[in-house]
Amino acid sequence: xxxxxxxxxxxxxxxxxxxxxxxxxxxxxxxxxxxxxxxxxxxxxxxxxxxxxxxxxxxxxxxxxxxxxxxxxxxxxxxxxxxxxxxxxxxxxxxxxxxxxxxxxxxxxxxxxxxxxxxxxxxxxxxxxxxxxxxxxxxxxxxxxxxxxxxxxxxxxxxxxxxxxxxxxxxxxxxxxxxxxxxxxxxxxxxxxxxxxxxxxxxxxxxxxxxxxxxxxxxxxxxxxxxxxxxxxxxxxxxxxxxxxxxxxxxxxxxxxxxxxxxxxxxxxxxxxxxxxxxxxxxxxxxxxxxxxxxxxxxxxxxxxxxxxxxxxxxxxxxxxxxxxxxxxxxxxxxxxxxxxxxxxxxxxxxxxxxxxxxxxxxxxxxxxxxxxxxxxxxxxxxxxxxxxxxxxxxxxxxxxxxxxxxxxxxxxxxxxxxxxxxxxxxxxxxxxxxxxxxxxxxxxxxxxxxxxxxxxxxxxxxxxxxxxxxxxxxxxxxxxxxxxxxxxxxxxxxxxxxxxxxxxxxxxxxxxxxxxxxxxxxxxxxxxxxxxxxxxxxxxxxxxxxxxxxxxxxxxxxxxxxxxxxxxxxxxxxxxxxxxxxxxxxxxxxxxxxxx
Numbered sequence: 350x351x352x353x354x355x356x357x358x359x360x361x362x363x364x365x366x367x368x369x370x371x372x373x374x375x376x377x378x379x380x381x382x383x384x385x386x387x388x389x390x391x392x393x394x395x396x397x398x399x400x401x402x403x404x405x406x407x408x409x410x411x412x413x414x415x416x417x418x419x420x421x422x423x424x425x426x427x428x429x430x431x432x433x434x435x436x437x438x439x440x441x442x443x444x445x446x447x448x449x450x451x452x453x454x455x456x457x458x459x460x461x462x463x464x465x466x467x468x469x470x471x472x473x474x475x476x477x478x479x480x481x482x483x484x485x486x487x488x489x490x491x492x493x494x495x496x497x498x499x500x501x502x503x504x505x506x507x508x509x510x511x512x513x514x515x516x517x518x519x520x521x522x523x524x525x526x527x528x529x530x531x532x533x534x535x536x537x538x539x540x541x542x543x544x545x546x547x548x549x550x551x552x553x554x555x556x557x558x559x560x561x562x563x564x565x566x567x568x569x570x571x572x573x574x575x576x577x578x579x580x581x582x583x584x585x586x587x588x589x590x591x592x593x594x595x596x597x598x599x600x601x602x603x604x605x606x607x608x609x610x611x612x613x614x615x616x617x618x619x620x621x622x623x624x625x626x627x628x629x630x631x632x633x634x635x636x637x638x639x640x641x642x643x644x645x646x647x648x649x650x651x652x653x654x655x656x657x658x659x660x661x662x663x664x665x666x667x668x669x670x671x672x673x674x675x676x677x678x679x680x681x682x683x684x685x686x687x688x689x690x691x692x693x694x695x696x697x698x699x700x701x702x703x704x705x706x707x708x709x710x711x712x713x714x715x716x717x718x719x720x721x722x723x724x725x726x727x728x729x730x731x732x733x734x735x736x737x738x739x740x741x742x743x744x745x746x747x748x749x750x751x752x753x754x755x756x757x758x759x760x761x762x763x764x765x766x767x768x769x770x771x772x773x774x775x776x777x778x779x780x781x782x783x784x785x786x787x788x789x790x791x792x793x794x795x796x797x798x799x800x801x802x803x804x805x806x807x808x809x810x811x812x813x814x815x816x817x818x819x820x821x822x823x824x825x826x827x828x829x830x831x832x833x834x835x836x837x838x839x840x841x842x843x844x845x846x847x848x849x850x851x852x853x854x855x856x857x858x859x860x861x862x863x864x865x866x867x868x869x870x871x872x873x874x875x876x877x878x879x880x881x882x883x884x885x886x887x888x889x890x891x892x893x894x895x896x897x898x899x900x901x902x903x904x905x906x907x908x909x910x911x912x913x914x915x916x917x918x919x920x921x922x923x924x925x926x927x928x929x930x931x932x933x934x935x936x937x938x939x940x941x942x943x944x945x946x
Contacts, residue, residue, distance in 0.1 A: 390424045
């Protein structure tokens with residue numbers, strides 16, 4: 350489904366209806382039936398009591414009691430099963446929204462400009478909006494349903510009160526006004542505190558995963574950091590909890606005061622209408638019904654109405670967030686699959702390219718110049734933060750707001766569509782993914798266009814063999830069809846080194862003409878890292894490859910080394926040429942020489 354530019358309270362119903370019309374309409378029909386029930390119960394109670402009293406003095410037959418008894422029993426049964434039916438309908442609506450509406454949110458998120466990913470404030474907004482959109486809309490719909498239901502039952506109950514004790518209805522309405530205002534302010538305050546504490550919440554959740562998660566169990570056991578981190582987690586958690594509680598208690602006090610005042614008015618009403626009962630103007634049954642109606646109104650105004658108003662207010666705040674989210678800049682080409690035909694790559698040239706990350710004011714690249722040529726192997730080296738990975742992000746098109754020119758085969762790369770850009774590069778980063786899929790799928794994702802081709806299995810096996818995964822496949826219970834991952838049913842986990850080689854196999858399976866390794870082996874020892882780069886270099890003959898590392902064990906493999914220093918290419922050439930130059934590269938290599946001996 351398509352997202353709107355602006356959302357409001359009516360969308361809390363419209364969006365679920367667009368996702369699943371039948372169950373949404375059923376939910377509203379159930380609401381009307383449920384809200385008529387208290388009105389009918391008041392009238393049935395009055396009728397039953399009056400007829401029972403007449404029956405006791407012998408003025409009416411027992412048969413006259415059958416209808417009010419059946420009516421009361423039916424209403425009671427309906428009230429008992431209401432929650433169960435509501436839960437069923439809500440589940441149906443939520444599932445449908447998860448399939449349709451959440452999918453639209455995920456699609457929008459995937460198409461967002463990469464700039465937003467590294468902007469903390471905007472990414473907080475994205476996380477709030479996309480975390481559980483269907484639940485937020487269900488809460489909004491519950492608020493609308495609750496308020497509509499309250500209006501229906503209030504009209505009915507107030508009509509009964511006005512017909513017999515008109516002033517009681519007016520008093521209840523007057524006392525309700527400040528309670529509605531309190532509920533609105535409470536909902537706003539609670540949503541705002543959620544925003545304020547989002548960073549704290551993420552931080553204590555991360556501490557919680559360290560203290561109890563499976564990923565950190567080895568270091569937790571080895572280092573015994575449990576007692577050291579627990580107080581830090583507890584402080585963050587308690588700070589957030591106290592802040593939430595302060596807001597809730599502040600508004601709950603005011604709400605309870607209003608509810609108490611309304612309850613006192615019910616007592617006043619009960620005493621005030623005793624006289625009409627004594628004189629026969631009001632029957633005993635109607636007296637009980639009026640007290641019941643007054644009590645019901647107090648429960649609605651002091652309990653249900655504030656709750657619905659708070660939900661309504663929270664949803665309106667969410668509407669502001671999701672409207673802002675939908676209007677963030679995106680590029681639908683980001684969702685495109687790579688071009689089915691790999692580009693005939695010849696050259697890639699950076700010409701006086703400068704770039705700073707948005708909002709930082711710090712220039713990362715400062716007029717950098719270099720040219721990459723088809724079939725050659727390049728090594729980008731430099732200290733951490735020198736701009737090596739930034740260059741790769743610009744090549745991949747993650748950022749386009751740079752100065753200067755990037756030319757692909759002599760053409761400005763900004764003029765080339767995303768499908769061709771995606772078919773240009775296959776990259777393996779330091780934080781490569783471990784997909785909860787089969788071994789074959791984990792590798793085949795590298796060529797997503799052909800993932801279901803009949804020859805994909807043989808290609809996966811060939812890529813795996815090239816990177817030394819034969820024994821790993823043989824050890825898996827179902828070979829390349831074995832599910833991988835700790836949290837997959839019958840899944841087999843791999844060692845860090847094996848996962849790394851699976852990721853490399855994924856990279857080399859891609860038909861892209863440029864293959865990039867961006868420090869994926871930084872966790873390995875220098876010698877192992879050098880071996881992996883050498884294997885990759887052998888496999889990559891015929892491709893253009895880029896190795897990125899701050900360690901220099903792989904640089905001898907490169908046809909050209911580019912030393913990135915202070916945002917420019919300060920030195921370039923072969924390993925031997927740069928060693929003879931005796932510059933920064935030479936100093937770096939000499940300082941690391943012992944690592945590789």
